Amino acid sequence: MRIVVGIDAGSSKTRTLVAEVEERAEVLRVIGAGVVRSRGIRRGVVVDASEAAATVAESIRLAEESSGCAIERAYVGLSGAHVATVGSRGVVGISARTDTVSLPDAERAVEVAQVAATSQGRSPLHVIPHRYVVDGHDVGFDPVGEQGAVLDVETHVVTGSTEAIGGLVAAVEAAGVEVDDLVVSSLAAGGLLLTAAEYEAGAVVVDIGAGTTDIAIFDDRSIWHVASLGVGGEHITADVAAGLGVEVDVAEQVKIRHGHARAGLVAPRERFDLPSSNGGAAGTVHRWKLAEIIERRARAILSMVGEEIERSGRSRGLAGGVVLCGGTALLSGLVDL
Template identity: 30%
Template structure:
């Protein structure tokens, strides 16, 4: 797949592996040509724990996507998540020489390098360095300083980093197949590309992607990323709580959660129950609905409260005019938006990838937001660097010993 117009997004999620093949059209729109998926094994809390098994699952999902799109996949944009992902904001600055006052590309690059001159943990690598705003001689909110006159250029960046070896494991898993990795992208950043419009980013919004093993988030104010990160709790923890709390097998607990579960308390009739039929090796059971919902409620509450604590370390949450957008598989739990509103005291809604050509309704499901978002991300990157410099940049970013 050598054409710049074709892009493939791959999410190696805790619950499922998803591969989306998309085509960027000359009018700027994107067409989805095929979506492949496979159940995920060998992945826990968004990170690969069994390399061989995860690789087999990725190969299965890729083969499925190839069949659906009738194309050979050679390279992918791959999502990276997990609780090892961290971020911070930093300002870089450069002074122009006395004999020049027009800002050029090198000055912009130097400001970026200066913003990255901060120490991150030795085992970590930079994943993204996302521009927020420039300042020229103290003038705030400059979006593109190229060609402007000034003596001092400052640039505010949002920097996302994660444990180098975990990122490398994801890359290796793909390269062994063998597929090229065009770029690695933080999962919530990918999801935000299709869950939010540019206007919503401008007005300020928080995306929460609650998947099977992790809850990833990203917060925009004034069109710029201000906070991002991940919490190592997801829907699998809820299923585990149901299984332990109600003493039923995990597979039963998962089905009970998705078919009958809700986050809302006090909505059931007194004594209302769900009957689990007997099955091979399982005697059947009657479950009180309020008990089931309480288990779910407590785990989702805990996750949101942990997230709120992380977000409250800075003040940006008070500036998200468009509110909260919850995506990922857990967003399908009825009442999750209301619980988010209770905890964050901000309007919240459930969101999936906005309509895209070729996207059948089956994939307008919050579980596919990341993989579809990777396509949008790829499209934006290809507009910026059409010569496909991505791979060499990627290699230098993640080879051991190279910063």
């Protein structure tokens, strides 16, 4: 039985997950987890190296205790506004000896596309081919075995800030764990949440976390666009804190327990007790008032998501619709928006 480990260092929580891989059944069985409040990480980026490293180390320790496994290496999730996608082409000559596309030919073409898409200060994270062309003829996703002289591949290259990537890798390595690979979180979410039909028909995965909202657009069995917006659930919490005149921790409690993203769906007379620092009640608040605060920010976030989808050029024909995930997606009424 093979063991795999994933680490997700988010703005709000850092999670380490340990799972057994059942190869024949292609199933992951979770055997341990460690979840802690994040420190030193802001909007998906490490801003305090020592705090971030301590956070990751604590999450790993808890996962080791619950799973009974010593963690030496892990796949690490990555997000943040520095993550972006660019389309890139790679063109190579096919071996004249055979005039037949080989796997090394396809790999060379992808490598050329990756190099062309990578600029100074940026590092490639994923290179996803979505179409191969041999001598001007579209041959789909697999060119191996096709005959011709020139192989052309169209790809989407996902890149990130070299500095931001380095900061995250350093935090994990400081905890004594080797990074197997970096995975953009929204791509991982798409692979987990989308059905095969949605993946082919076209769908958008919107992961609304605490500090960022990550967007991945899939179409025709390939990733088309990845983006990360620097807004999320913590901005809703800040609005609640300001609007109700309470501390941020209290605002977060109120948002989770009583929050709603559609003020019009809340009963006009419904009220709740506002917690105080001593554990009692600091007064009562109409729930619709809280909902109005939340709705304004939620609408703004979803509007930004819509603008990003339009900017991608793939806003039409995404028959698979939109899939919401992330902690903020659990907010009542958000789907109705």
